[in-house]
Amino acid sequence: MSPRGVDPVAVGGASAVGAVLLAGCVLAAGDGPPYAWLHLALVPPAVAAAFVLDEPAAAAADAVPSSLRRRTAGRLAALSVPCGLWTAGVAAVAVRAPGTAVGALLVSAGGVLALTLAAAAVLRRAGVAEPGEAVAAGAGGLLLATLVFAPAAVPMPPEGTLAWAVAALAGALVVTLATGGGAWPRRPGSPPRVLARRRR
Amino acid sequence: MTVVPTVALTGVTKRFRGTAALDDVHLTLGPGITGLLGPNGAGKTTLLRITATVLTPGAGEVVLFGTRPAGPEQLAAVRRRLGYLPQEMGHPRGFTGFGFVDYMAVLKEWTDRAARHAEVRRVLELVDLDGVAARRVSALSGGQRRRLGLAQALLGDPDLLLLDEPTTGVDPGQRVTLRQVLSRAGERSTVLLSTHQTEDVAALCDRVVVLDGGRVRFDGAVADLVATAAGRVWLADAPDPAARASWRTGTGRHRVVGQAAPAGAEPAEPTLEDAYLLLLGERARTTGVAA
Amino acid sequence: MSAVLARPAPSTRGATLRTLAAAEARRYARSPVFLAGVLLLLWATATSLGDLDDAGGDLAVVPAACLGLAGVLVGHSLTRSTSRPGDAVRAAPADGALRTAALALACLVPGAVALAWAVWVALALAAADLPVAIGWGRQAGMLATGVVAAVGGPLVGVLVGRWTRFPGAGLVAAVVLTGWTLACTAGLMMTATRWGTLVHLNAPFATWTSADGPDAPPWLAGGSPWWYVAYQVALCGLAATAAMVHEATGARRTRLWRVLAVLAVVAVGCLALACAADPTRVFL
Ligand SMILES: Nc1ncnc2c1ncn2[C@@H]1O[C@H](COP(=O)(O)OP(=O)(O)OP(=O)(O)O)[C@@H](O)[C@H]1O
Ligand SMILES: [Mg+2]
Numbered sequence: 001m002s003p004r005g006v007d008p009v010a011v012g013g014a015s016a017v018g019a020v021l022l023a024g025c026v027l028a029a030g031d032g033p034p035y036a037w038l039h040l041a042l043v044p045p046a047v048a049a050a051f052v053l054d055e056p057a058a059a060a061a062d063a064v065p066s067s068l069r070r071r072t073a074g075r076l077a078a079l080s081v082p083c084g085l086w087t088a089g090v091a092a093v094a095v096r097a098p099g100t101a102v103g104a105l106l107v108s109a110g111g112v113l114a115l116t117l118a119a120a121a122v123l124r125r126a127g128v129a130e131p132g133e134a135v136a137a138g139a140g141g142l143l144l145a146t147l148v149f150a151p152a153a154v155p156m157p158p159e160g161t162l163a164w165a166v167a168a169l170a171g172a173l174v175v176t177l178a179t180g181g182g183a184w185p186r187r188p189g190s191p192p193r194v195l196a197r198r199r200r
Numbered sequence: 201m202t203v204v205p206t207v208a209l210t211g212v213t214k215r216f217r218g219t220a221a222l223d224d225v226h227l228t229l230g231p232g233i234t235g236l237l238g239p240n241g242a243g244k245t246t247l248l249r250i251t252a253t254v255l256t257p258g259a260g261e262v263v264l265f266g267t268r269p270a271g272p273e274q275l276a277a278v279r280r281r282l283g284y285l286p287q288e289m290g291h292p293r294g295f296t297g298f299g300f301v302d303y304m305a306v307l308k309e310w311t312d313r314a315a316r317h318a319e320v321r322r323v324l325e326l327v328d329l330d331g332v333a334a335r336r337v338s339a340l341s342g343g344q345r346r347r348l349g350l351a352q353a354l355l356g357d358p359d360l361l362l363l364d365e366p367t368t369g370v371d372p373g374q375r376v377t378l379r380q381v382l383s384r385a386g387e388r389s390t391v392l393l394s395t396h397q398t399e400d401v402a403a404l405c406d407r408v409v410v411l412d413g414g415r416v417r418f419d420g421a422v423a424d425l426v427a428t429a430a431g432r433v434w435l436a437d438a439p440d441p442a443a444r445a446s447w448r449t450g451t452g453r454h455r456v457v458g459q460a461a462p463a464g465a466e467p468a469e470p471t472l473e474d475a476y477l478l479l480l481g482e483r484a485r486t487t488g489v490a491a
Numbered sequence: 492m493s494a495v496l497a498r499p500a501p502s503t504r505g506a507t508l509r510t511l512a513a514a515e516a517r518r519y520a521r522s523p524v525f526l527a528g529v530l531l532l533l534w535a536t537a538t539s540l541g542d543l544d545d546a547g548g549d550l551a552v553v554p555a556a557c558l559g560l561a562g563v564l565v566g567h568s569l570t571r572s573t574s575r576p577g578d579a580v581r582a583a584p585a586d587g588a589l590r591t592a593a594l595a596l597a598c599l600v601p602g603a604v605a606l607a608w609a610v611w612v613a614l615a616l617a618a619a620d621l622p623v624a625i626g627w628g629r630q631a632g633m634l635a636t637g638v639v640a641a642v643g644g645p646l647v648g649v650l651v652g653r654w655t656r657f658p659g660a661g662l663v664a665a666v667v668l669t670g671w672t673l674a675c676t677a678g679l680m681m682t683a684t685r686w687g688t689l690v691h692l693n694a695p696f697a698t699w700t701s702a703d704g705p706d707a708p709p710w711l712a713g714g715s716p717w718w719y720v721a722y723q724v725a726l727c728g729l730a731a732t733a734a735m736v737h738e739a740t741g742a743r744r745t746r747l748w749r750v751l752a753v754l755a756v757v758a759v760g761c762l763a764l765a766c767a768a769d770p771t772r773v774f775l
């Protein structure tokens with residue numbers, strides 16, 4: 001499994017900006033955990049996640065024997081870069097600000113990424129070859145809007161760990177469901193995969 | 201009185217990271233339709249892009265309408281008289297067919313709304329898209345999108361029309377319609393038509409230019425190019441492995457294009473395609489590439 | 492088939508720019524992100540006007556976020572979308588600098604909405620009969636910062652759309668602008684000196700009220716709001732000019748570089764004047 005096909009500029013660019021913001025978080029951590037900054041630093045990984053499923057050559061790629069779920073799993077490897085940066089950044093913040101809710105921050109990042117991926121996977125399932133731009137605008141816009149207007153609406157750490165854990169699981173489930181299921185796109189009129197298998 | 205040619209290219213050369221896309225091309229074009237043939241990667245698109253002022257040549261001189269466009273004003277003056285259909289063309293998101301051509305008309309300085317809309321309707325009618333003009337571009341078929349691209353190139357009935365494979369993906373009926381449109385345009389304008397469809401060139405053009413490896417391999421009347429194949433095309437009962445090309449036709453006989461007549465063959469009327477194959481086949485042999 | 496129509500009389504650059512800008516403005520006004528931003532603006536303003544207490548506070552943050560920050564995305568996607576036809580657009584007589592100028596003018600659409608918003612808020616403040624402790628001149632200046640930010644955000648979007656090819660660049664630019672703005676609030680935590688004002692006011696958008704603690708009385712930061720607005724306008728000019736430089740050629744490009752240098756000096760000058768004003772805080 002490899003992240004082949006993922007736009008390196010999208011993931012790399014977003015990761016670079018994310019790294020700068022995380023560095024800012026570490027600097028700001030002198031006066032306690034900088035949750036607002038961490039909220040902002042979550043946007044670039046979300047952008048990277050939104051673009052990971054983009055497949056400009058979807059018309060050709062969706063006709064290959066390798067299943068979409070398999071190809072998606074390969075692409076997710078690209079997210080190891082922003083996820084690794086996030087983990088390292090949170091750890092560095094925790095060193096400077098000992099009260100930081102490390103677990104909650106990791107879980108909430110997982111939730112944000114899983115929900116973003118879920119949106120992209122659903123659009124991809126619906127036949128949109130490059131859902132990245134729309135999903136990035138939606139996810140990033142929501143994160144920015146809540147940061148500015150309603151910091152309380154999105155339960156950022158230390159509260160809301162449970163909610164984010166549920167969101168992460170739900171997102172992962174949606175990604176699994178949306179990328180599964182036989183031929184892609186399912187030919188109209190062909191029986192669902194379960195039935196087809198039983199008949200054989 | 202000397203007639204100023206619409207396009208005059210002298211020694212035009214263009215390199216992309218070492219590969220020569222165009223190599224010392226000399227070309228003069230006046231009113232009429234000129235076909236531009238050549239294998240993939242021959243430099244046709246590069247030639248059209250340079251002529252359309254969107255790419256600057258590495259060396260050589262490009263004179264359009266008697267001027268060498270240098271400053272922004274001269275460029276704009278040339279572009280006002282130019283229509284260009286690129287080989288690959290994206291479309292802005294969310295536009296309808298009409299909206300897209302209307303947008304291009306604004307870029308072509310049609311500032312009066314009523315006149316612009318009338319012109320947009322005219323070109324859409326020319327390419328037979330008036331029925332689907334209200335649809336989103338993303339909802340049009342590939343061939344319809346190609347014709348939409350052609351419609352924007354025809355805006356304002358330009359003096360120089362540069363078309364890069366306009367008939368790709370267009371159905372036979374529409375291709376004939378487009379031939380009518382282009383032949384009418386060719387009566388007063390200079391049309392340079394890059395294509396892989398030799399039938400289109402044979403049907404429309406009085407002159408043909410064959411590019412190969414960035415160089416002009418042939419420049420002359422279509423009839424002259426066809427004449428080079430006279431006596432080198434046959435109908436035979438069996439394929440000829442030694443020929444430049446031979447294939448089984450629908451009648452069951454084999455069309456053989458080559459230098460020597462196979463045994464028992466009878467001569468056939470050469471087409472532009474045969475002549476083109478022979479012309480490039482000679483190149484293949486002289487450069488040692490298997491034909 | 493209809494007859495061939497007369498070709499357009501060669502229009503002036505100005506006429507083409509006006510027509511093109513009107514077309515881009517219509518596209519801007521129809522953008523879903525912009526429309527969502529306007530709805531959010533109306534909702535956020537209506538709820539905050541309901542419980543006005545002290546002099547309107549920092550209401551300007553509402554248009555700055557709803558129209559400015561969202562506008563980064565709109566400006567970016569409009570710019571990218573108009574470049575999609577590629578060579579066909581490049582071969583048109585309206586050159587790249589003119590097309591960018593038209594996009595920049597379309598960014599006045601959110602500015603107009605923000606201006607209407609500012610008038611609405613000013614009227615509401617006047618009607619509420621609150622003692623405007625800040626004074627109307629300062630209050631108007633603070634509202635104006637939101638109006639300029641509503642134009643500046645989209646301009647940054649156009650700038651990023653012209654100079655980058657990465658589709659998520661608009662959002663990343665929005666994050667950078669937010670980060671810059673957030674970082675500058677550090678100036679509000681410093682002591683009230685001119686240096687503190689400089690840290691506070693170099694942001695593309697600044698809030699003016701703060702407090703020393705949750706229960707402490709709110710105060711208004713020092714510095715001159717109107718010179719700060721002038722600084723913001725200069726930043727807008729910088730963004731628009733830098734976007735136009737990308738496709739300009741020859742003498743026009745040289746001229747634009749010069750304009751850019753002048754605007755940079757003007758921006759620094761305005762910022763210096765904004766910070767030179769009395770840095771003491773006014774308790775409300
Ligand atoms: N932007 C570019 N960057 C690098 N190389 C290029 C570029 N454009 C063209 N080339 C190279 O220049 C040569 C000529 O390309 P060009 O597109 O002009 O060919 P063409 O005759 O139009 O081919 P086709 O029939 O396939 O359209 C090719 O070898 C191509 O690889
Ligand atoms: Mg080509």
